[in-house]
Amino acid sequence: MPGKNIENRVELRNISKAFGGVAALKDVTLKAAPGEIHALMGENGAGKSTLMKILSGALQKDGGEIFIDDEKVNIKNTYDSKELGIGIIYQEFSLVPDLTVAENVFFNQLSKGSRWMKWDKLKREAATIINNIGFDINTGVRVSSLSIAQQQIVEIAKALSEKVKVLILDEPSAVLGPTEVQKLFETLHTLKSEGVTIIYISHHLSEIFKIADRVTVLKDGISTQRLLVAETDKETIIKLMLGRSLNAMFPPRNAVVGGEVIRVEDIYVSGKVKGVSLRVRSGEVIGIAGLVGSGRTETVRGIFAADKLSGGKVFVSGKKVNFRSPADAVKQGIGMVPEDRKRQGVLLPLSIKHNVTLANFRGITGKLGFVRFGEENKKSRELIKKLAIKAVNENAPVGSLSGGNQQKVVLAKWFNRDCKVIIIDEPTRGVDVGAKIEIYNLINELAAKGAAVIVISSETAELMGICDWILVMREGKVQGTLEKDEFNEENILRYAIGAS
Amino acid sequence: MNSPIKKILQFTIQHNTGVIFLVMLIVSAFASDAFFTANNLSNLIRQVAPVGIISMGMLLVILTGGIDLSVGSVVALVGVLCALFTQTLALPVAVAASLVCGILAGSISGYLVSVQKMAPFIATLALMTIARGLGFIFSKGAPVMVDESATALTDFGSGSLLGIPNPAIILLFTFVVTWVLLKYNIYGRILIAIGSNEEAVRLSGVRIWMYKFSVYAVIGGLAAIAGLIGTARTGVGSPNLGVGLELDVIAAVVIGGTNLKGGKGSAVDTFLGVLILGMIGNIMNLMDVASYAQQVIKGLIIILAVLLQRFEGK
Numbered sequence: 001m002p003g004k005n006i007e008n009r010v011e012l013r014n015i016s017k018a019f020g021g022v023a024a025l026k027d028v029t030l031k032a033a034p035g036e037i038h039a040l041m042g043e044n045g046a047g048k049s050t051l052m053k054i055l056s057g058a059l060q061k062d063g064g065e066i067f068i069d070d071e072k073v074n075i076k077n078t079y080d081s082k083e084l085g086i087g088i089i090y091q092e093f094s095l096v097p098d099l100t101v102a103e104n105v106f107f108n109q110l111s112k113g114s115r116w117m118k119w120d121k122l123k124r125e126a127a128t129i130i131n132n133i134g135f136d137i138n139t140g141v142r143v144s145s146l147s148i149a150q151q152q153i154v155e156i157a158k159a160l161s162e163k164v165k166v167l168i169l170d171e172p173s174a175v176l177g178p179t180e181v182q183k184l185f186e187t188l189h190t191l192k193s194e195g196v197t198i199i200y201i202s203h204h205l206s207e208i209f210k211i212a213d214r215v216t217v218l219k220d221g222i223s224t225q226r227l228l229v230a231e232t233d234k235e236t237i238i239k240l241m242l243g244r245s246l247n248a249m250f251p252p253r254n255a256v257v258g259g260e261v262i263r264v265e266d267i268y269v270s271g272k273v274k275g276v277s278l279r280v281r282s283g284e285v286i287g288i289a290g291l292v293g294s295g296r297t298e299t300v301r302g303i304f305a306a307d308k309l310s311g312g313k314v315f316v317s318g319k320k321v322n323f324r325s326p327a328d329a330v331k332q333g334i335g336m337v338p339e340d341r342k343r344q345g346v347l348l349p350l351s352i353k354h355n356v357t358l359a360n361f362r363g364i365t366g367k368l369g370f371v372r373f374g375e376e377n378k379k380s381r382e383l384i385k386k387l388a389i390k391a392v393n394e395n396a397p398v399g400s401l402s403g404g405n406q407q408k409v410v411l412a413k414w415f416n417r418d419c420k421v422i423i424i425d426e427p428t429r430g431v432d433v434g435a436k437i438e439i440y441n442l443i444n445e446l447a448a449k450g451a452a453v454i455v456i457s458s459e460t461a462e463l464m465g466i467c468d469w470i471l472v473m474r475e476g477k478v479q480g481t482l483e484k485d486e487f488n489e490e491n492i493l494r495y496a497i498g499a500s
Numbered sequence: 501m502n503s504p505i506k507k508i509l510q511f512t513i514q515h516n517t518g519v520i521f522l523v524m525l526i527v528s529a530f531a532s533d534a535f536f537t538a539n540n541l542s543n544l545i546r547q548v549a550p551v552g553i554i555s556m557g558m559l560l561v562i563l564t565g566g567i568d569l570s571v572g573s574v575v576a577l578v579g580v581l582c583a584l585f586t587q588t589l590a591l592p593v594a595v596a597a598s599l600v601c602g603i604l605a606g607s608i609s610g611y612l613v614s615v616q617k618m619a620p621f622i623a624t625l626a627l628m629t630i631a632r633g634l635g636f637i638f639s640k641g642a643p644v645m646v647d648e649s650a651t652a653l654t655d656f657g658s659g660s661l662l663g664i665p666n667p668a669i670i671l672l673f674t675f676v677v678t679w680v681l682l683k684y685n686i687y688g689r690i691l692i693a694i695g696s697n698e699e700a701v702r703l704s705g706v707r708i709w710m711y712k713f714s715v716y717a718v719i720g721g722l723a724a725i726a727g728l729i730g731t732a733r734t735g736v737g738s739p740n741l742g743v744g745l746e747l748d749v750i751a752a753v754v755i756g757g758t759n760l761k762g763g764k765g766s767a768v769d770t771f772l773g774v775l776i777l778g779m780i781g782n783i784m785n786l787m788d789v790a791s792y793a794q795q796v797i798k799g800l801i802i803i804l805a806v807l808l809q810r811f812e813g814k
């Protein structure tokens with residue numbers, strides 16, 4: 001629109017929203033100019049996702065006003081927001097698992113299309129979009145067969161398949177590795193140069209400084225301040241988010257390293273893992289690094305018997321074990337927090353207490369399997385407190401919690417069981433900076449009690465901060481093992497990408 | 501807006517099965533003087549007993565995300581077998597053997613679904629035709645008379661305790677056990693968990709297959725009980741018994757607000773669903789409505805119930 005000078009592409013004014021009497025947003029104001037990358041920050045449960053769902057029409061606001069291109073708009077549903085040129089990538093995936101990548105990328109257009117769809121063309125065009133953002137995914141396969149990083153990329157491609165003026169990304173980097181994030185940023189820069197306004201949510205502070213122009217911080221449903229990124233620093237943002245400043249990001253651990261708890265010899269898993277060996281002693285925390293697709297997740301799933309091992313041996317406390325299902329593994333004292341929270345971790349419609357007790361019924365059941373409700377409530381409340389899960393009470397359905405709090409529920413489920421070996425695939429996925437430290441503390445506590453801990457993380461800083469040593473994987477094999485004094489980004493990356 | 505109306509609406513939506521039940525009760529009372537008589541009510545509950553007993557098992561199956569289409573055929577098969585058994589075996593042995601046959605039939609579905617990972621619809625569809633066929637084979641196509649010596653069986657079928665027909669007592673017992681299991685026992689808890697996210701439950705270290713297997717074995721046993729009741733009441737085991745029974749059972753569970761995808765359902769509402777379904781038939785019989793029209797009305801009530809459930813949680 002030539003001649004018209006737009007001040008704010010997006011303006012949210014005094015937005016409020018309550019769920020069944022509990023206020024999630026009290027008074028939020030957010031402004032972003034055309035071509036601006038605007039970061040939205042805040043603790044778990046601060047209201048970021050809720051605010052963005054209001055902008056995308058997935059939720060209805062209780063009060064306040066929305067302006068797009070300085071004109072007041074009324075967004076009643078997701079269709080309205082699409083018409084206004086608003087695209088969104090939700091925190092929880094919205095892909096249809098049984099459809100192919102191509103169908104998912106064009107899902108919104110498919111329902112509108114009046115012509116017969118041309119299958120080849122669809123596949124080709126989806127591939128083009130995915131290639132344009134720097135990735136390569138077979139567009140003919142079902143989404144359910146993809147890793148969650150790949151699913152996230154499909155989500156991004158889906159959002160970009162339509163022309164948008166505003167693009168909202170709710171924690172896109174939570175499930176991506178550093179190289180994927182780098183490519184995502186390149187795409188965002190291109191969009192920015194085309195004048196698209198981007199609202200970017202992340203708990204990774206360093207990303208904000210790399211990419212954002214401005215940042216709005218939410219605290220308890222109130223927008224505290226809008227800052228120019230160039231004029232602020234991490235400490236200021238953390239203080240606005242948490243209301244306090246943080247000490248050490250990685251608390252020290254005083255665990256005594258004892259005897260071997262688990263030993264894995266030369267395991268193979270369905271073409272994804274090709275001969276991995278490792279050994280963890282009690283009181284030890286080890287990390288597995290590697291790019292997305294390097295076989296990290298498949299390795300631990302194989303150990304836990306979530307997938308079948310096609311070769312190799314596993315020993316627990318020196319004895320050879322032959323797990324045929326996760327139930328066998330759990331019985332031997334192994335626990336695993338899986339990578340895909342929504343599909344493998346939580347039971348969304350069920351309450352927090354039904355979720356956190358799922359891996360350990362012993363404490364809460366009496367004779368003949370009758371539930372001891374008093375014990376159950378007590379246990380659940382303890383866990384809610386221990387992990388600082390933000391919820392009305394233990395009866396709240398997990399689906400009503402914010403993403404980071406859902407992650408804490410999955411962790412709580414395993415902290416509720418005394419495991420000899422605990423495997424955590426991305427422990428702090430979607431968790432805010434303050435709560436991260438609490439989780440590191442809990443991991444330390446487990447180690448101090450004598451557990452062997454295996455952590456997978458795409459955040460190398462996290463691995464270096466909490467692990468005693470790190471395995472780096474590429475193409476299903478361990479490429480290198482780093483001792484504490486060899487920890488640095490370059491070393492890890494060198495093994496991970498295989499450069500010499 | 502008008503808030504009392506809104507409140508009533510909300511209450512209706514939240515307790516839709518209960519509200520439909522009450523409405524049906526009131527309508528029935530006005531529609532026919534004969535409805536609220538001891539005789540009719542005892543008749544009604546006797547009639548719904550087979551569907552009711554099996555519906556409790558179906559509730560458990562559906563909670564795990566499954567379905568069992570074979571129950572009608574299992575009822576017939578067990579009915580026939582029981583009549584045959586009475587001719588050669590002592591009555592208690594004959595009854596026990598019949599029950600075992602029902603549990604066995606259910607266990608076959610259970611094995612196919614839980615271990616072989618077959619789709620429940622397919623596995624139980626296959627079992628449905630197999631059981632029906634076996635019923636005809638064993639009975640040679642004609643109803644089998646219960647042996648004359650087995651008077652205790654037929655007496656039980658037509659008997660009652662404190663004015664409540666025996667089949668109704670079995671129904672009440674089944675209902676209470678199911679209700680207790682779902683509300684107070686970890687078993688019910690796990691079934692619901694499996695229905696809401698099976699993979700997450702598996703990765704929590706629960707042996708999914710045992711639970712899935714068990715619900716089919718249970719419903720097989722309950723179908724056998726229903727078959728025994730049928731034979732006890734009529735004194736014959738008929739291979740034609742229970743055709744389409746599975747649909748009535750599923751309808752009752754659905755009217756009771758159970759989510760067919762699993763993970764959500766209640767024993768109380770299922771019980772009410774059974775009564776609602778029974779009342780529709782009963783009142784229309786009292787009013788001499790032709791059975792074809794009855795079927796239409798039954799279908800409409802199912803649609804209404806499910807439409808009301810749609811608004812739940814919104």
Ligand SMILES: Nc1ncnc2c1ncn2[C@@H]1O[C@H](COP(=O)(O)OP(=O)(O)OP(=O)(O)O)[C@@H](O)[C@H]1O
Pocket residue numbers: 019023024042043044045046047048049050051091390391399400401402403404405430432
């Ligand atoms: N459907 C719902 N029903 C009830 N409460 C809800 C619902 N959705 C969100 N909430 C509550 O609203 C608050 C804000 O949640 P929201 O998801 O917006 O947080 P967030 O800032 O995105 O957090 P995170 O960083 O963990 O993703 C939370 O306390 C949450 O429990």
Ligand SMILES: [Mg+2]
Pocket residue numbers: 048049050091170402403404
């Ligand atoms: Mg969120």
